[in-house]
Amino acid sequence: MDPTPFNTRLDQAMQATGSLVCVGLDPQPDRMDAPVADFCRRVIDATWRSAVAFKPNIAFFEALGPDGLRDLITVLGHVPDGRLMILDAKRGDIGSTAEAYGRAVFGVYGADAVTVSPYLGRDSVAPFLADPGRGAFVLCHTSNPGAGDFQALDVGGRPLYLEVARQARGWNAGGNVGLVVGATYPDALAAVRAAAPELPLLVPGVGAQGGPLEAAVRAGRDANERGLVVNSSRDIIFSGDPGAAAARLCDAVNAARARRV
C-alpha cells in the first residue's frame, strides 16, 4: 500500500472543497445549550460545506473526564468524508511515550493529523510521522501573547521559531509535516512561509484572538494560493449561526488568497 501523503491529501481537499477554513471545536459547557457531542455534531452539520478541516482541541474534552473523550470519538466519527480531522493536542514526549501518544491520536481518536511541540527534538516528533498518510503540525510561532518568550530568541542569527521551521523541513521526507503559525504575528507568518515554501501552515488566531485575516492569508499562502489552513473556533461555534459564520470566513479567506498586492 502506498498511501497518499498527508500534505497531498490536505492540498487535494482544499481544491475539492474550495475552502481553506478549519473549524475549531473547543466545547466549553458554560457557553453551550446542548451536551458536548450534540453541540459539536450540530456545528459540524452547519459548517462542513464551508470547511476543509475540523480541529477539536482535546483539552476541552479531557477537562470533562473520560466521558468527554468518548464524546471526542463520537464527534470525530461525525466528520464527513473529504474533510480532514486535525487533533489539537500539542503532544511531545520521548520515543516510546510518543509512540503511545501516536496510538491514542491516530488509533483511538482516528485523527488525520495532530499538533506537536518541537521542544524535545526530532526523535519526539518522528513517531507521529511514521505513517505518511497521517500528518503532524509542529508548533512554530504560536498565537498567544507569550509566544515570544522563547520562540523569538535569537539562535545564531535567526529566531528560534525559524530554526524550528528549518529543522521541520528536514523531517518532511514523508510529505506529512506542517507548521503552526499564529495569525496574530503576520510578520512571523511571512518569514515562516519564506523559510518553508512547501510546508502547509495551520493558522489559528483570527477572530476571537484578533489576528488580521487578510494580512495573515497573504503572508501564509503558498505559490498556488493554498498551503494554509485558517482556523477559527469560538467565533464560529459560539456565534448564533455557525453555518453563516463559517461561510463568511471561507469567502473572506478566498478573497484574500487570490488578491494581488
Place this chain on the structure above:
Amino acid sequence: MDPTPFNTRLDQAMQATGSLVCVGLDPQPDRMDAPVADFCRRVIDATWRSAVAFKPNIAFFEALGPDGLRDLITVLGHVPDGRLMILDAKRGDIGSTAEAYGRAVFGVYGADAVTVSPYLGRDSVAPFLADPGRGAFVLCHTSNPGAGDFQALDVGGRPLYLEVARQARGWNAGGNVGLVVGATYPDALAAVRAAAPELPLLVPGVGAQGGPLEAAVRAGRDANERGLVVNSSRDIIFSGDPGAAAARLCDAVNAARARRV
C-alpha cells in the same frame, strides 16, 4: 485558606519518607501480566515505602482509550497519603486551553503536580500555577537523544535550556515551579542546579535510559542534599520484584546524595 506551596510539600515529603525516588507508572500491556489498574496498584503496594512520589505518564493510559483514563483515576486514587502524584503529561497550550488542561490534570485526575512544556511561554504555564498547592515541572533539558536539537541552541551566551531555567525561576512566586532535567546529561543537570538553586528537579533517565545515577544525584542535589526527585519507570515496574528494585534505587540515591566529592 493558605495552602502549603507544592515545593514545600515535596520537600516535607522527602524528609518524612527519607526517599527521593519517584516510581514511574508507564503501563505497557504487552509487558504486563494483569490489567492496567491491577498491575499499577500492585506496583504501588510493592514500592510506596521506598518512594516519595509516583509519576504516571498519561500517554500510556490514553493509548488504551477512555477506559484507560478511567484506570488512571483508579490508580491515582490508590496512591497512599504522604506520597505525591506527578502526572507526566508535558502539556502546553494557550491561556483558555491551558486552563482546561489544568481542570483535567488537577480536577479530573487529582494530581499534585504536572509536567509542562515551556515552548509557548509564560502565559501557557501560568494556569497550572494558579493554586500554589499544586506544582508544575517545566521541561528544561530532557533525557532523550534529540534533546539538544533545540534545547542546546545558544541564545545570547547560554543554551536555551538554561534560559528556560532562568525564566522559570521568575515564575516561582507561588513556590510551585520545578524543572525536568534528564539524568542522561549530568553536565546539564549541574548547570541547571547552579542556575536555579532553589527549584526542585524531576530527573528521569536513570535505569533503562542509561543515565549515571551517582553523577546525576551529585549534580542535582540542593544545598540540603535534597531538591531532586529521581524517577525510574521500566526498571522498577517491569522488574521481577518492584519492591526490591525501588528499595535498591532509594538506597543508591541516598548513598549518593550524602557523598562528599
